[in-house]
Amino acid sequence: MERKMRRFKQLLALEETKVILSKGSNGVLSLVDSTGEPYGVPVSYAYDGESCIYLHSAAKGYKIECIESESRCSFCVVGQDRIMPEEFTSYFRSVIVKGTVNIVSEPTEIMKGLLLLCEKYSPGVDSDSEISKCISHVAVLRLDIESMTGKEAIELVRKRKE
Numbered sequence: 001m002e003r004k005m006r007r008f009k010q011l012l013a014l015e016e017t018k019v020i021l022s023k024g025s026n027g028v029l030s031l032v033d034s035t036g037e038p039y040g041v042p043v044s045y046a047y048d049g050e051s052c053i054y055l056h057s058a059a060k061g062y063k064i065e066c067i068e069s070e071s072r073c074s075f076c077v078v079g080q081d082r083i084m085p086e087e088f089t090s091y092f093r094s095v096i097v098k099g100t101v102n103i104v105s106e107p108t109e110i111m112k113g114l115l116l117l118c119e120k121y122s123p124g125v126d127s128d129s130e131i132s133k134c135i136s137h138v139a140v141l142r143l144d145i146e147s148m149t150g151k152e153a154i155e156l157v158r159k160r161k162e
Contacts, residue, residue, distance in 0.1 A: 010151045012093070017150030020079035020095045021047045027077040029055065029101070029143075031066035039066055045075075045143075046116035053097065053143040054104075054113035064103065064139060071100040075143055084155075093152045097145050104140040113140040 012020075030040040041063055046054045053075065057063050067073075080093040104110050111131070118127035 010154055010157055012095075012150030012152055014148075014150075016093075017095050017148055018047075018049065020093055020150055021053075021077055021097070021148065022049065024077035024079055024095075027075050029063075030074040030076070031063065031101075032070045032072075033062070033066045034069035039063070044117065044121060046113070046120045048116065051145050053145065054116050055101070055141040055143065056114065056117055057139045057141055059137055059139045067101055067103060067141065071102055072098075073101045073143065074098055080152075087155070089153065089155065091153045091156055093150070093156065095148055095150045097143065097148045099144045099146040101141050101143045104142050109142070110135075110140045113142065114138070 025044075026042055027045050028040050029043050030038065032038055039062065043055050043057075048054065075097040076094065077097075078092065078094045080091065082091040084091060104113060114131050114135075115127065118125070118131065122130075
């Protein structure tokens with residue numbers, strides 16, 4: 001069930017939301033394990049600009065166990081968080097994505113995900129040797145986006161209107 005944002009005046013346009021998602025340096029992937037225990041983990045990611053986010057992971061571990069148990073997830077990126085002590089607030093911009101995350105098994109898509117990650121975090125660097133070193137023991141994950149919501153501080157909304 002898709003919920004309406006209570007503070008709808010703070011809702012960012014889809015294009016602004018996509019910019020934050022594209023430019024963010026990291027996010028928090030929130031999962032649930034087989035017992036219902038929540039698990040949030042900071043991750044590097046690459047957004048394809050359209051409908052999915054690629055992540056990388058060790059091939060085994062708690063994150064993989066959670067995904068194998070329950071693929072539904074939430075993903076959060078904070079694009080800006082300027083603390084304003086004198087105002088008792090922060091001027092934030094953030095995105096929350098909901099969807100499902102799956103382990104990629106198709107070799108072409110594994111390479112696509114790894115190349116997107118390399119382009120984002122090591123632009124202009126030849127990534128072939130790095131990929132060949134890790135390809136045997138890395139998992140590529142694809143988060144299929146079902147919804148995304150961008151939000152900003154009400155103070156930023158007010159400044160736009162000035």
